[in-house]
Amino acid sequence: MTNPTVQRAFAPDLLAGQVALITGGGTGIGRGISLALARHGADIALVSRKLANMEPTAEAIRGLGRSVLALEADVRDREAIDRAVGRALEELGRIDHLINNAAGNFLAPASELSENGWRAVVDIVLNGTFNVSQAIYPVLRDGGGGSIVNITTRYVATGAPFMAHSGAAKAGVLNLTRSLAVEWGGDGIRVNAVAPGLVADTEGARRLVETIDLVEDYRLQVPLGRLATADEVADAVLFLCSPAAAYITGVELAVDGGAALGGHFKAAAEKIKAFYEESKRSRAH
Numbered sequence: 001m002t003n004p005t006v007q008r009a010f011a012p013d014l015l016a017g018q019v020a021l022i023t024g025g026g027t028g029i030g031r032g033i034s035l036a037l038a039r040h041g042a043d044i045a046l047v048s049r050k051l052a053n054m055e056p057t058a059e060a061i062r063g064l065g066r067s068v069l070a071l072e073a074d075v076r077d078r079e080a081i082d083r084a085v086g087r088a089l090e091e092l093g094r095i096d097h098l099i100n101n102a103a104g105n106f107l108a109p110a111s112e113l114s115e116n117g118w119r120a121v122v123d124i125v126l127n128g129t130f131n132v133s134q135a136i137y138p139v140l141r142d143g144g145g146g147s148i149v150n151i152t153t154r155y156v157a158t159g160a161p162f163m164a165h166s167g168a169a170k171a172g173v174l175n176l177t178r179s180l181a182v183e184w185g186g187d188g189i190r191v192n193a194v195a196p197g198l199v200a201d202t203e204g205a206r207r208l209v210e211t212i213d214l215v216e217d218y219r220l221q222v223p224l225g226r227l228a229t230a231d232e233v234a235d236a237v238l239f240l241c242s243p244a245a246a247y248i249t250g251v252e253l254a255v256d257g258g259a260a261l262g263g264h265f266k267a268a269a270e271k272i273k274a275f276y277e278e279s280k281r282s283r284a285h
């Protein structure tokens, strides 16, 4: 669902004449990002392992009157990524923004994770982000600059059970964000990250939340008291791509309702409040 307040907050032509390449841009948060950028004037290159995952989003982008390419490539395959970047440049004429959103994840205890399972996730998340960033760097540099937004996660800051592979890979992406921001700033390339908390309305999150009923436990840790929407994550990406963020680089913007602050006190707030009320009553007597 699109947030109408935010729709009014950004000019519809915010990214007019610009092109964004979005990995994993056909589904979940990636779909939200693709549509948000297209709604604000950008043409879009989607990159994903499966064409079928991109087709409905590509159709929706066409419906918004924007040009779109659906490019089949695995972010782990550097040659395939070079070809995809080449085609995007050739057919859309330029690239201004890269959104490294493609990820792979599954719940597994660190003690039982196979070597291949560890490698698959680290390859997709960390090596994939590096591959696409390095492939697109000369295009952004020669085009006079641009921006990269990497999607990290709230649990980079905290750690998370059964997510050691994903958390470690995303932590690598956060450091890469900072290193590239320093190294490529002189080329006019800004590199930032967006760290979402648990998102309510994507297929992956729905699957997770329905399999293990996590919503209430998680919600109690979130100061704003609810899960994120894909659109809210997308709007943060839109902001970081926009001229409003022209002097912002190397940051990780949390879109987590305050969850990164640690939920311990939020979860205990009712108890603390009851204690406070009780002490107030005893003081009054």
Ligand code: COA
Pocket: 103, 104, 105, 106, 107, 108, 114, 115, 116, 117, 118, 120, 121, 124, 204
């Ligand atoms: N539990 C434990 N190990 C798992 C697993 C799970 N649920 N899913 C995959 N693995 C292991 C596989 O067993 C394999 O290791 P092995 O050879 O030792 O058995 C290794 O990970 C690679 O799996 P495979 O499916 O062959 O790799 P892939 O490259 O095709 O895909 C993922 C890897 C992570 C993308 C895959 O697990 C996946 O499709 N996940 C769901 C989609 C997804 O992650 N979306 C992104 C949400 S953030």
